[in-house]
Amino acid sequence: xxxxxxxxxxxxxxxxxxxxxxxxxxxxxxxxxxxxxxxxxxxxxxxxxxxxxxxxxxxxxxxxxxxxxxxxxxxxxxxxxxxxxxxxxxxxxxxxxxxxxxxxxxxxxxxxx
Amino acid sequence: xxxxxxxxxxxxxxxxxxxxxxxxxxxxxxxxxxxxxxxxxxxxxxxxxxxxxxxxxxxxxxxxxxxxxxxxxxxxxxxxxxxxxxxxxxxxxxxxxxxxxxxxxxxxxxxxxxx
Numbered sequence: 001x002x003x004x005x006x007x008x009x010x011x012x013x014x015x016x017x018x019x020x021x022x023x024x025x026x027x028x029x030x031x032x033x034x035x036x037x038x039x040x041x042x043x044x045x046x047x048x049x050x051x052x053x054x055x056x057x058x059x060x061x062x063x064x065x066x067x068x069x070x071x072x073x074x075x076x077x078x079x080x081x082x083x084x085x086x087x088x089x090x091x092x093x094x095x096x097x098x099x100x101x102x103x104x105x106x107x108x109x110x111x112x113x
Numbered sequence: 114x115x116x117x118x119x120x121x122x123x124x125x126x127x128x129x130x131x132x133x134x135x136x137x138x139x140x141x142x143x144x145x146x147x148x149x150x151x152x153x154x155x156x157x158x159x160x161x162x163x164x165x166x167x168x169x170x171x172x173x174x175x176x177x178x179x180x181x182x183x184x185x186x187x188x189x190x191x192x193x194x195x196x197x198x199x200x201x202x203x204x205x206x207x208x209x210x211x212x213x214x215x216x217x218x219x220x221x222x223x224x225x226x227x228x
Contacts (some may be wrong), residue, residue, distance in 0.1 A: 008153055033213065042117070042203050042219025088155065092215065096193075100171075101215055103148075105155040 004091055004104035011110045012109045018079045020107045022072040022089035029091040032065065034074045037086040037106070046074075046087075076109075114139050119204050119220035126194040126227045134189040134223050136204030144207045145187040146171075146217065147179065149200040156203065162187055163210070194227045201225070 005023045012018045024032065030051050035043040049056045049063045049072075056063045071090040072089050089104040117138045126132055138145065143164045148156040148171075158171030162181040176198060178190040187206075191198060201224050205217040 004155070040221075042205070042221050043217070044219070045216045048216075085166075098160065100161075101217065102158075103156040105153060 004089060004102055006087075006089060006104040008105065009108050009110070011080050011112060013112050014079060014081055018074075018083070018084055018109055018111075020074045020087050020089075021078075022074075022104050024070050024072060024089065024091040024104075026091055027067065027070060029092055029093065031085045031092050032063075032072050033090040033101070034061075034063065034072075035088040035090060035103070037088065039085070043088060043103075048051040060075065060086045061075075079109075079111050081111045084109055114225065116140065117204055117206055117218050117220035119202075119223050121223060122221065123188075123224045124226070126191075126225065128227060130194050131190070131192050132194065132225075134191075134202055134204075134225075136187045136189065136220060138187075138206040138218070139185065140206060140208075140218065141184060142206035142208050142218070143184065144210055144215075146182065146205045146207075147177070147187070147189045148165050148203045148205065149173065149198075150203060150222075151200050157217060159189065159202075191225075196227050199225060199227045 033048045034046045036046045037043045059076045064073045086106045086108045088106045119136045146161045147159040157173045160179040161167045201222050203222050205218040207217045
């Protein structure tokens with residue numbers, strides 16, 4: 001399909017791990033991104049992964065990429081209440097000229113104390 | 114640096130009214146974008162610009178217009194507001210369009226309600 005798909009909602013307990021999943025559309029996407037949106041604010045880049053990588057770790061964040069299934073995931077270890085936000089995955093579509101970034105539908109992460 | 118600033122933060126319009134949403138960035142970015150965000154729908158690209166004097170349509174341009182007379186400013190114009198344009202609007206900018214340099218920096222958003 002055309003859309004970058006994510007589940008709408010995820011609830012976890014503080015201290016547990018969170019896994020947010022994303023299915024993207026363009027198998028030739030060179031970079032894939034995770035953005036975080038806190039309440040009442042714009043999006044901020046959390047992390048990104050280059051398409052020739054399977055995994056990238058950055059402190060509590062682990063990004064896994066399965067190119068065959070066009071599946072991207074973001075794992076947050078030891079989830080804290082400050083991690084409550086909406087998380088968007090994004091892919092780059094197109095080749096040559098302007099390559100557009102397309103955002104997913106967003107997953108709202110609720111962390112229960 | 115202030116980053117990306119947007120004004121106003123909130124606005125209520127009547128059907129048929131016009132308004133301009135302002136966006137300014139001080140990072141000397143060539144690329145600028147306007148998105149709208151509707152609940153459960155993610156971000157939809159309205160218009161984008163790859164430099165001063167150059168703009169192009171995104172996914173949902175109908176009912177909007179933009180201009181880019183300077184590198185810093187990228188205003189979004191609604192000519193005849195309709196209830197379907199009730200949304201949160203985000204302006205963003207990036208250094209380039211590819212790879213890591215495509216990190217987009219977002220403004221705080223404008224919440225628009227059309228009644």
